[in-house]
Amino acid sequence: MARRSYSLLQAPDYVRHSESEDDEESAASVSSENDSITTNDEDYHPVPDSSSSASENDTKTAVEVERLMEETVGEAADAGAPGAEWMSRSGNIEWFPTAEETMRYNPVPTxxxxxxxxxxVTRISTLRSAFDLFVTEEIIQLLCTYTNLHGRRKCENWRDVDDVEMRAYIGTLILAGVYRSRHEASRGLWADKTGRAIFRATMPHYRYAQISANIRFDDKLTRPGRFRNDKLAAFRDLWEKWVARLPLLFNPGVDVCVDEQLVGFKGRCGFRQYMPKKPAKYGIKIWVTCDVATSYAWKMEIYTGKSGSSREVNQGMRVVLQLTEGLKGHTVTCDNFFTSFSLAEELLRRKVALVGTIRGNKPELPPHLVQLRQRKILSSVFAFTKTAMTVSYMPKRGKNVLLLSTKHREPAVSDVEKKKPAAILDYNKCKGGVDNLDKVVGTYSCRRKTARWPLALFYNLLDVSAYNAFVLWKAVNPEWESAKPHKRRVFLEELVQTALTTGESPSAHTEGFTAYLGKSLLISQ
Structure with a gap:
């Protein structure tokens, strides 16, 4: 006989109806026995005592209801329908254990x-021209204007900096980074016996120190009025001019990564952050969108802290949408600080896919994905909507890796030893774009010790500009120095030489380096 299934609402009524039928049958049996008593033991049915019937009926009711509820939920799960454990904790997203209702992902052409x-491409002919696309003549003039303005106010014997000398100053900073002398005192770089002749040939140490002490990026006298509405007022003008150049010069590949960069700084700053997992730990946080293939910094935004007393709601979503604006047909990879179901939906409307880890306390997740009891190590549990997939991977006992993807729509798992889902493998390939940028700019960084946060940001600006210029130069000239292992070091060395020796009207301070360069070339020949 086929077993009938009842819904959760029908189950209690069925049990009560069964009890009433049992009571009627018992009463009928008692009345028939009173009318005609028989001695046949097979027809005798004992009647339960009235004092215990109520408690037994209650126990029976509870057991029957629980049994029917389990059977109903189990049969619903077997049929592929989402039960309570597959509904999101917020109650507004319906997940499914299979991908039958999920639409196939078809990326649009970029x-x-x-x-x-x-x-x-049309403006790159030399290494210097590639770097000048980022540190433009407009930026150099801005540096000269505000540096001279501050120098005249503070120094009695101040001599104005021209564009050639400013480029020479930037060249000395980059060259110190090439020599990995960021922690070495600048006076030691200029020392007669232990220093390097190239620094002495470029400019005297007192001039280098004078420019370093007076370099500015805005007018300090007008800053208080701007600072009331902008914490970045001391650096805003230069930053906006520079950051607008990044997407103008490079088209990212299909995969991009959004993450944060921490510019190390321990001085006074109203928006300094503490990030214990970063090498510097203290510093200024910058949101970055990088091309995964090259780590080219495509868009950047400085985080200046919360405005007012309230925290920003959905900050991660706002950052990703802002830093990926203009992309179409790409895949964005980010970590669990940014990832949410609402972000995935909004990116899909923009024809952009999302692959990112997601926190287990998100209300859009179904409870079944965060439960680890009776789970096997290296097991994966998938959940699907029509346009998204979430996977729970258990690499070891007690650890749950959750990932949300709108690019992956099938429960694919690798057949290698750790049996990782395909979505997690793709995430691991693309998640390190910004981390790799941090690594490469840190190798030959021009950062110097400073107590001024705008100067710390300026050093990072030069580092990123030099690396982005290297990416452009290698793309335009793929055969350049192909046999040398340390191409970026060679690029920076040659860039510094052109920065220190070229110009329409070289200043007296660069003539010494020209003579030094000529002597070194004769010796090498």
Missing amino acids: GITPGPTLYA
Whole structure:
């Protein structure tokens, strides 16, 4: 006989109806026995005592209801329908244990060719020209204007800095980074016996120190009015001019990564952050969108802390949407600080896919994914909507890795030893774009010890500019120095030489380096 299934609402009524039928049958049996008593033991049915019937009926009711509820939920799960454990904890997202209702992901064409833009390609002829696309003549003039303005106010014997000398000053900073002398006192770099002749040939140490002490990026006298509405007022003008150049010169590939960069700084700053997992731990946080293939910094935004007394709601979503604006047909990879179901939906509307780890306390997740009891190590549990997939991977006992993807729509798992889902493998390949940028700029960083946060940001600006210029130069000239292992070091050395020796009207301070360079070339020949 086929067993009938009841819903959760029908189960209690069924049990009560069964009890009433049992009571009627018992009463009928008692009345028939009173009318005609028989001695046949087979027809005798004992009647339960009235004092215990109520408690037994209650126990029976509870057991029957629980049994029917378990059977109903189990049969619903077997049929592929989402039960309570597959509904999101917020109650507004319906997940499914299979991908039968999930639509296939068809990425739209990006419409652009990855690599340097046509604007950049037509303007790159030398290493210097690649760097000048980022640190433009407009930026150099801004540096000279505000540095001279501050120098005249503070120094009695101040001599104005021109664009050639400013480029020479930037060249000495980059060259100190090439020599990995960021922690070495600048006076030691200029020392007669233990220093390097190239620094002495470029400019005297007192001039280098004078420019370092007076370099500014805005007018200090007008800063208080701007600072009331902008914590970045001391650096805003230069930053906006520079950051607008980044997407103008390069088209990212299909995969991009959004993450944070920490510029190390321990001085006084109203928006200094503490990030214990970063090497510097204390510093200024910058949101970055990087091309995964090259780690080119495509868009950047400085985090200046919360405005007012209230925290920003959905900050991660706002950052990703802002730093990926203009992309179409790409896949964004980010960590659990940014990832949410609402972000995934909004990116899909923009024709952009999302792959990112997600926190287990998110209300959009179904309870079944965060439960680890009776789970096997290296097991994976999938949940699907029509346009997204979430996977729970258990690499070891007690650890749950949760990932949300709108790119992956099938429960694919690797057949290698750790049996990782395909979505997690793709995430691992693309998650390190910004971390790799931090690594490469830190190798030959021009950062110097300073108590001024705008100067710390300026050093990072030069580091990122030099690396981005290297990416452009290698894309335009793929055969350049192909046999040398340390191409970026060679690039920086040659860039410094052009920065210190070229110009329409070289200043007296660069003539010494020209003579030094000529002597070194004769010796090498």
